[in-house]
Amino acid sequence: MNYVEEFNVLIIGSGPAGLFSALTLERMGVEGIAVFDRRRYPAGGLLNDGKLNFDYRIGIDVKELQLERGEATDLIGKVKETFIAFPRCRQVTFLDGNEKITAIERTAREHEVKFIAPEQWHWGTDNGKALVDYLRSLLTGTRFILGAEVLSIEKKGGHFYFVCREKGVLKKYRGRTVVAAPGRSGAYWFRDAARKLGIDVRFGPIDVGIRVELNRKFYDAVTDVVYDPKFIFCTRRHHDRVRTFCTNPGGRVRTENYGEFKLMNGDALSSERTENTNFALINTVALTKPFSDTTEFGQMIARQFHLLGGGKPIVQRVGDFREGRRSSTGTFDSPTLHYDVCRATCAAVPGDITLGLPARIVDNLWESLKTLDKIVPGILHPSTLLYAPEIKFFDTQYPSDRFLETNVEGLFVAGDGAGKSRGIVGAAVSGMIVAQGIVRKGFTGKRKKAPGGTKTAGKS
Ligand SMILES: Cc1cc2nc3c(=O)[nH]c(=O)nc-3n(C[C@H](O)[C@H](O)[C@H](O)COP(=O)(O)OP(=O)(O)OC[C@H]3O[C@@H](n4cnc5c(N)ncnc54)[C@H](O)[C@@H]3O)c2cc1C
Structure with a gap:
């Protein structure tokens, strides 16, 4: 099977990890980005409730991401800027001078319980689609290949190859680098794919x-x-x-x-x-x-x-x-x-x-x-x-470097399915880290048309 199209970055999953990875890559001037999702609508868990915790102690494992608190807070700040620009996202927990929080904290401590009150925003399940449309409108240079289930990943001669099933037809794509952000629903498929690629895998809690x-x-x-x-x-x-x-x-x-x-x-x-x-x-x-x-x-x-x-x-x-x-x-x-x-x-x-x-x-x-x-x-x-x-089930972990690159060069992991986050903000943060890693490694440039390939235009 010949590959139909070539990209610089192949992203599996259009949840917050995949979308923030694409967004950050675009903002850093990277071209040739493709987001694959087996669903017809690119959203992952963003169509759910949408409570956002802007706090490094919630949904982000700073140790696993190898982040200093300050770095985590900076990245969270960037994620926040993007989300709160969506008009239907409203703040629901206010911290400044909130004495009631201090009172709950004190009572909890008396019972040897830790209480954490993060700054929180919420959009609600009924606004999920509008939120995803808004995020997608920010992505002007990314191709969405939807209704496309990635079945296998292969690495040959410095390139990655995806075999995808699209409306029952198998298609092959080629890319220089991969971001695996398959969420919890794709975690076990990716674990098998990772093992076949020789990626180190371990069980987490x-x-x-x-x-x-x-x-x-x-x-x-x-x-x-x-x-x-x-x-x-x-x-x-x-x-x-x-x-x-x-x-x-x-x-x-x-x-x-x-x-x-x-x-x-x-x-x-x-x-x-x-x-x-x-x-x-x-x-x-x-x-x-x-x-x-x-x-x-x-x-x-x-x-x-x-x-x-x-x-x-x-x-x-x-x-x-x-x-x-x-x-x-x-x-x-x-x-x-x-x-x-x-x-x-x-x-x-x-x-x-x-x-x-x-x-x-x-x-x-x-x-x-x-x-x-x-x-x-x-x-x-x-x-x-x-x-x-x-x-x-955040149970599979992939040892990775500071930019979430695995032991297979060019293959990065992000989001809940790879044990790098536990929630929307954490997933978005991990996607941003990966994007920085890709740029740092020099996986950038213009998208090329494959020889004899069928290059499709526009978003699907
Ligand atoms: C009911 C519910 C409510 C939630 N509420 C909140 C909340 O209020 N706040 C919060 O922070 N978190 C919440 N979450 C969790 C949140 O949705 C996840 O933490 C977040 O979406 C993880 O992002 P991700 O990008 O890692 O994966 P996901 O958002 O799960 O995205 C992964 C995407 O990858 C695609 N995919 C997987 N495998 C393949 C494959 N082989 N080929 C192609 N595509 C593939 C999937 O179709 C999916 O779209 C909730 C979850 C649920 C189920």
């Missing part, structure tokens, strides 16, 4: 836990001050790390479909609010010998829930959890048990979450919830809902 949904009146005292509050617990019994993550005041609980199983998540609209608030409570799990495959561990848990819930996630009321009994359809909204105080926003099967989670994780989550209830009294109302499983 995963986050396993639940999505908590409660009547928003119990959490408003905190979320009115900090939209997406971060409480970090070190559990007394097991000394494990548990944290709150992705809070959606007035939001909805959602499921993500991974085919073999479903995982919990949550979002919020900017125009419509529910009576509820939801947030993730997750326990970081790292494994060592004899079994270090965190992917398989997480998938086993997810598959178990899939089995127990007949293909749906499981939800349990706190009232039932406390009594050690499963939740059931008959009493799920019982006014006698005060369960009608919180109406579920997501269809899940009433059951027992402890059947699918390891005991150590259940202990850690429950201990953390009890501690949180001391800081924010009321969150453990009997009507509060515990959905499982919520799992964040």
